Amino acid sequence: xxxxxxxxxxxxxxxxxxxxxxxxxxxxxxxxxxxxxxxxxxxxxxxxxxxxxxxxxxxxxxxxxxxxxxxxxxxxxxxxxxxxxxxxxxxxxxxxxxxxxxxxxxxxxxxxxxxxxxxxxxxxxxxxxxxxxxxxxxxxxxxxxxxxxxxxxxxxxxxxxxxxxxxxxxxxxxxxxxxxxxxxxxxxxxxxx
Ligand code: HEC
Numbered sequence: 001x002x003x004x005x006x007x008x009x010x011x012x013x014x015x016x017x018x019x020x021x022x023x024x025x026x027x028x029x030x031x032x033x034x035x036x037x038x039x040x041x042x043x044x045x046x047x048x049x050x051x052x053x054x055x056x057x058x059x060x061x062x063x064x065x066x067x068x069x070x071x072x073x074x075x076x077x078x079x080x081x082x083x084x085x086x087x088x089x090x091x092x093x094x095x096x097x098x099x100x101x102x103x104x105x106x107x108x109x110x111x112x113x114x115x116x117x118x119x120x121x122x123x124x125x126x127x128x129x130x131x132x133x134x135x136x137x138x139x140x141x142x143x144x145x146x147x148x149x150x151x152x153x154x155x156x157x158x159x160x161x162x163x164x165x166x167x168x169x170x171x172x173x174x175x176x177x178x179x180x181x182x183x184x185x186x187x188x189x190x191x192x193x
Contacts, residue, residue, distance in 0.1 A: 023116075024109055024112045024113040024116055026113065026119065026120045026121070027120075029109045029113065030109060030110065030113050033102065033106045033109065033110065034055045034056070035056070037097050037100070037102060037106075038055050038096070038097060039055065039056055040097075041097075041098075042054055042055045042056075043055060043056040043057075044056055044057045051094075053072070058120050062120070064083070065118050073114055073118050074114075075114065075117045075118040075119075076114070076115060076116075076117060076118075076136075077114070077115075078110075078111045078114040078115060081114055081118075083096075084110060084111065084114060087102050087107065087110065088107055115136070137152050138150050138151065138152055138166055139151070139152065139153060139186070139190075140183075141161075141163065141174075141179060141183045141186070141187075142179065142180045142182065142183050143178050143179055143180060143183070144178055144179065144180050146180070149163075150166060151163035151164055151165055151166060151172075152164035152166065153187065153190040153191075154171050155191060156176075156187060156188070156190075156191035157173055159175060159176055159177065160173035160174060160175055160176060161173070161174050161176055161179070161187040161191070162174075176188075
């Protein structure tokens with residue numbers, strides 16, 4: 001079952017809040033990955049702009065990020081982001097970096113960052129998102145003990161949020177009060193009309 005009424009803003013809220021386990025900060029989490037693996041060939045610093053891409057000049061890098069889907073990064077949609085494809089698909093003819101492979105942890109950070117709106121500024125994340133109502137089938141939920149699971153939102157049911165487990169499609173009610181503040185807000189936002 002799809003939930004067309006859910007909003008990407010929800011994700012931006014979660015990831016942009018800065019206090020959750022899955023929050024990604026461009027400067028802290030993403031820039032070091034690019035610096036280590038990409039600047040050599042894509043930066044003002046090295047003077048190399050292979051393929052025309054520069055990742056250390058944010059004004060230029062920003063041009064590669066566009067919700068319309070015609071740039072290297074589509075905020076909120078790693079699966080439709082060419083940059084994400086070339087770093088994750090080992091068989092891509094222009095796999096990046098050309099020799100080597102980002103670690104799983106780095107790939108996850110990159111994905112989370114794109115999911116959250118691919119913003120350079122945490123506080124500005126939601127504005128980078130298209131104002132379209134759509135929700136990824138799988139979202140992150142963190143409980144008050146800091147454990148994060150990934151599951152689909154089904155509906156609010158009284159004091160519970162009903163989540164769909166990706167492994168078996170089972171619907172599981174979870175008490176809202178056991179989620180952390182961000183995930184509670186995410187559930188309420190997701191369940192709002
Ligand atoms: C050793 C040099 C080198 C490194 C390191 C490198 N790139 Fe590239 N990159 C290139 C070259 C050369 C091209 C142009 C390829 C072409 O047009 O055929 C390119 C093109 C690209 C493209 C466009 C691909 C396409 O299909 O047109 C993207 C996106 C990209 N790089 C991202 C990255 C990212 C992200 C990293 C770091 C994880 C990275 N690159 C690391 C050399 C490099």
